[in-house]
Amino acid sequence: MNVVSRPTRRATRLDQPYERSRSVRDSYDPERFGRISEKVARYIGSWAFIAWMTAAIATWVLINTVGPTAWRIDVFPFIFLTLMLSLQASYAAPLILLAQNRQSDRDRVQYQEDRLRTERLLADSDYLARELAALRLALGEIATRDYIRGELRDVVADLCEQIEALKAASEPADRDHTTEH
Numbered sequence: 174m175n176v177v178s179r180p181t182r183r184a185t186r187l188d189q190p191y192e193r194s195r196s197v198r199d200s201y202d203p204e205r206f207g208r209i210s211e212k213v214a215r216y217i218g219s220w221a222f223i224a225w226m227t228a229a230i231a232t233w234v235l236i237n238t239v240g241p242t243a244w245r246i247d248v249f250p251f252i253f254l255t256l257m258l259s260l261q262a263s264y265a266a267p268l269i270l271l272a273q274n275r276q277s278d279r280d281r282v283q284y285q286e287d288r289l290r291t292e293r294l295l296a297d298s299d300y301l302a303r304e305l306a307a308l309r310l311a312l313g314e315i316a317t318r319d320y321i322r323g324e325l326r327d328v329v330a331d332l333c334e335q336i337e338a339l340k341a342a343s344e345p346a347d348r349d350h351t352t353e354h
Contacts, residue, residue, distance in 0.1 A: 207275050214272035217265050230254070 216222050233254050237245050247253040316324075 207271060210268040211272040211275060213265075214269045217269065230258075 233247070234251065237247050237251065237254075238249070
């Protein structure tokens with residue numbers, strides 16, 4: 174007999190916090206909202222937005238001043254246009270500030286990473302400077318090729334002088350020895 178297991182509901186345990194399956198509020202993702210606010214702030218700060226906003230305001234003013242009377246919904250003081258621009262500014266300012274805060278957070282993280290990288294580079298360069306100094310001291314105690322060549326030249330020169338002196342000393346003895354025979 175095949176028994177199909179049904180997904181069982183997890184039993185509530187006293188040693189674990191109670192999981193709420195439903196909430197009155199929806200979950201809020203600050204990263205998603207931040208990305209959206211950055212996109213909006215980037216668009217609001219573009220020339221395209223300025224051009225569209227200028228065209229919309231110019232159209233609004235033209236329709237409400239020289240357009241047909243039936244189309245005029247906001248006459249000269251343009252109260253409704255002022256209200257709409259105020260609403261747009263009241264939403265744009267916090268979005269721009271949020272985007273600036275996120276950028277400053279990214280800049281702060283980048284600054285910390287740069288500072289750590291610089292500290293590592295300084296530590297590495299200090300280590301290399303100490304190693305170079307140690308090598309220079311060690312090389313000062315080691316005979317270099319030029320030093321050995323110079324010493325060998327001096328020894329060869331001394332040997333040549335001694336050989337010449339021995340030859341010079343042995344020639345009169347050879348002459349005396351040959352004259353005796």
